[in-house]
Amino acid sequence: MVDGCAxxxxxxxxxxxxxxxxxxxxxxxxxxxxxxxxxDPNRLRLLVALLDGELCVxxxxxxxxxxxxxxxxxxxxxxxxxxxxxxxxxxxxxxRLEDPHxxxxxxxxxxxxxxxxxxxxxxxxxx
Amino acid sequence: MVDGCAxxxxxxxxxxxxxxxxxxxxxxxxxxxxxxxxxDPNRLRLLVALLDGELCVxxxxxxxxxxxxxxxxxxxxxxxxxxxxxxxxxxxxxxRLEDPHxxxxxxxxxxxxxxxxxxxxxxxxxx
DNA sequence: CCCTCATCTGAAGACCTGTTCATATGTACA
DNA sequence: TGTACATATGAACAGGTCTTCAGATGAGGG
Numbered sequence: 001m002v003d004g005c006a007x008x009x010x011x012x013x014x015x016x017x018x019x020x021x022x023x024x025x026x027x028x029x030x031x032x033x034x035x036x037x038x039x040d041p042n043r044l045r046l047l048v049a050l051l052d053g054e055l056c057v058x059x060x061x062x063x064x065x066x067x068x069x070x071x072x073x074x075x076x077x078x079x080x081x082x083x084x085x086x087x088x089x090x091x092x093x094x095x096r097l098e099d100p101h102x103x104x105x106x107x108x109x110x111x112x113x114x115x116x117x118x119x120x121x122x123x124x125x126x127x
Numbered sequence: 128m129v130d131g132c133a134x135x136x137x138x139x140x141x142x143x144x145x146x147x148x149x150x151x152x153x154x155x156x157x158x159x160x161x162x163x164x165x166x167d168p169n170r171l172r173l174l175v176a177l178l179d180g181e182l183c184v185x186x187x188x189x190x191x192x193x194x195x196x197x198x199x200x201x202x203x204x205x206x207x208x209x210x211x212x213x214x215x216x217x218x219x220x221x222x223r224l225e226d227p228h229x230x231x232x233x234x235x236x237x238x239x240x241x242x243x244x245x246x247x248x249x250x251x252x253x254x
Numbered sequence: 255c256c257c258t259c260a261t262c263t264g265a266a267g268a269c270c271t272g273t274t275c276a277t278a279t280g281t282a283c284a
Numbered sequence: 285t286g287t288a289c290a291t292a293t294g295a296a297c298a299g300g301t302c303t304t305c306a307g308a309t310g311a312g313g314g
Contacts, residue, residue: 056260056261057261058260058261068260068261068262069261069262069263071261072261072262072263073262075262076262091260092260092261093260093262
């Protein structure tokens, strides 16, 4: 509960209240990490493709329009974070979406994006 | 709707079916973009702090333990994407979480992270 | 066995992102 | 008006991430 920044606080009560409710650094990092895995269009496409069921690497490459190497790299990352899981059959590898939490996030995000599509006139200070 | 990658497709039906359901490139990019904004621990902390209501920049800096410059930069980004909005009062700027969609994502993510916290021994998943 | 095919991996380069330092803007108040 | 303060901005540097290329692994078929 050390402060280190309390010098110029305006609303001290709100600040400590919010600090109380703030998740631990570990939780925040963990959550940011998950969002980071969903933040790449190609990875996102892979996961969306897997929403309907398992697919092998070459089909994932075909669906998402990436090289199989890129797909493999992406799946490796997702696998390391237990977001997808692999089933092997001969020389094929079938991947499925394993993390229900991520599935929920995807559902929420996609549902809203379809509605909000037109409402994104951003592009302000960056490009 | 040409394929361009259909050479090595295994399950052609599944592939075209999934391709049908795949959101447009714009939607995917847009969604990945939103996830990207949530993928930074400091930005995430800012947004979590704003879940309870508006706060000024210096208080946000105090709550999240960042420099005010860093906070201002982060808020600028979030503002450009209409995720937060600013209310000015004198020389203070009070920011609030403006995008209900993002609020929902945060709620979902944080709820699950609190439960899943212990279950993240990220390793390479193979058997 | 040897060759092919599906997938995986490592290394390297280009690209993007976040932080910091210095400075600018603009409001309040003496 | 001039100083103090809250916030905003720009440029630059450091570190990370994604893609690609080349080669490795391991299963299946002749």
